[in-house]
Amino acid sequence: MTTATITKAPSALLLLLEGRSILEMGAFYAASPLFRHLPKGDDHPVLVLPGLAASDFSTMPLRRFLKNRGYKPYAWKQGRNLGLRDQVLETMLAHVDDIFETHGQKLSIVGWSLGGIYARELAKLRPNKVRFVITLGSPHSGNPRASNASRFYEYVSGHAVDKHPLNTTLSSAPPVPTTSIYTKTDGIVAWQNCHQRKPESHKKASQTENIRIEGSHTGLGINPSALFVIADRLAQKDGHWKPFSNAGARKLFIRTPDFDHVGAS
Numbered sequence: 001m002t003t004a005t006i007t008k009a010p011s012a013l014l015l016l017l018e019g020r021s022i023l024e025m026g027a028f029y030a031a032s033p034l035f036r037h038l039p040k041g042d043d044h045p046v047l048v049l050p051g052l053a054a055s056d057f058s059t060m061p062l063r064r065f066l067k068n069r070g071y072k073p074y075a076w077k078q079g080r081n082l083g084l085r086d087q088v089l090e091t092m093l094a095h096v097d098d099i100f101e102t103h104g105q106k107l108s109i110v111g112w113s114l115g116g117i118y119a120r121e122l123a124k125l126r127p128n129k130v131r132f133v134i135t136l137g138s139p140h141s142g143n144p145r146a147s148n149a150s151r152f153y154e155y156v157s158g159h160a161v162d163k164h165p166l167n168t169t170l171s172s173a174p175p176v177p178t179t180s181i182y183t184k185t186d187g188i189v190a191w192q193n194c195h196q197r198k199p200e201s202h203k204k205a206s207q208t209e210n211i212r213i214e215g216s217h218t219g220l221g222i223n224p225s226a227l228f229v230i231a232d233r234l235a236q237k238d239g240h241w242k243p244f245s246n247a248g249a250r251k252l253f254i255r256t257p258d259f260d261h262v263g264a265s
Contacts (some may be wrong), residue, residue, distance in 0.1 A: 007146040007190045014187035015148050017216065024219030028061060031224040038228060039235035041070030044131065045099050045107040046234065048073055049092075049115030051137075052149055053156070055080045059112065062221045062230075066110075069231055074099055074107075081114055083157025084165050092118060096126050106131035108234055112221050113137050113189070114153075116180075121166060123174035131238050133178045134230055136220040137186055139193035141171040146190035173199045177207040177241040179233050181226050188217040198259030205259070209243050212255040225253045 046066050048059045056063075056075035063073035078091055099107050108131045111119030116138025123130040139147060144161040147153075153161055164170070173196060182194035191212075199205045213225040220226050232244060246254045 007143045007192045009146050009148050009150070009190060010187045014185060016187070017185065018187040018218050020216045021219030021222075024215055024223050027224050028222040028227075031227075035065065035068065035227070035231075038069060038231040041066070041231075041234055042237070043070055043072060044105055044238075045072040045074060045103050047076065047096065047099060047107055047109045047119075049076045049109065049111040049118050050081050051113030051115050052081055052083070052153055054112070054115075059221060062110070062112075062227075065227055066230075066234075069234075071108075071234065072103065076115070083114070083153055083159070085157060089118075089121070089166070092122055093125060096122055096129055100126075100129040106238060108132040108134070110134045110230065111136065111138060113139075113217065116140065117170060120170070120174050120178065121168060123176045123178070124168065124172075127175045130174070130176050132234065132236075132241070133174055133176060134233055135178070135180045135194070136226060137182050137189060137194055137217045138180065139189040140180070141195065141197055142190065142193035144193075146193055148188050171197060173201075173204045173208045175204065177236075179209050179211060179229070179244070181211045181213060181220065181229055183213055183215045183217065183220070185214070186217040195257065196259065207241050208259075210257050210259070211244055211246075212257055213253060229254060 048063050050058050066073040106129055109119040116135025117140050119133050123133045150161045180194055180196045182191050184191045195210050196208055199208055211229050215223040244256055246256050
């Protein structure tokens with residue numbers, strides 16, 4: 001029996017617990033003075049993509065955080081994210097091209113939920129222009145209907161979640177370093193679908209990782225643990241990627257499950 005056949009959407013209780021994101025917002029502001037101790041960036045550009053039904057307003061705190069850490073953050077500039085409709089992918093690709101040309105260097109992409117699925121596909125289509133991909137609660141694998149937002153997605157996008165208009169395998173990892181951050185208490189999408197499977201390619205496997213934190217789906221973009229991971233990952237030099245280390249006290253808040261055991265701690 002495969003993961004796709006047994007994975008279900010999060011329970012009604014977990015969906016109700018998404019209200020915790022208000023507490024995560026409080027934790028974000030409470031932890032802000034400590035952010036200055038996180039690794040500094042090298043001024044490279046970072047494109048930030050919002051989740052389903054969200055706009056650039058939802059990623060403002062994350063983009064401000066990135067700017068303060070020494071990056072050049074970019075919004076997606078397409079209003080609300082209502083799925084892959086006409087010209088959405090083409091506009092994102094053009095945005096990637098423009099950012100690359102402006103800075104003369106590769107950009108990283110951070111995508112929240114549906115935005116993370118976009119981020120992975122952009123890296124597959126522009127591997128020579130994308131440096132690094134980080135996804136936040138993005139259901140790129142498994143059963144696409146294992147989500148409490150699948151019907152809404154179908155309504156606003158105009159197509160079924162299991163019949164996306166992309167000529168690709170969503171679960172296939174991009175050919176660039178890729179980090180998937182997720183939470184087991186996600187109330188919107190099944191956390192199992194955010195856990196990257198081990199790529200067949202040895203090269204992809206050597207630069208692909210899963211990182212699990214505690215929190216809600218709607219709070220991932222402001223969750224202090226997620227921001228700690230983002231700062232750590234983006235601070236790596238281009239071409240010198242290493243897996244995240246959760247040694248010491250980090251284990252209290254951050255886990256690094258392996259590929260083969262989705263339930264690993």
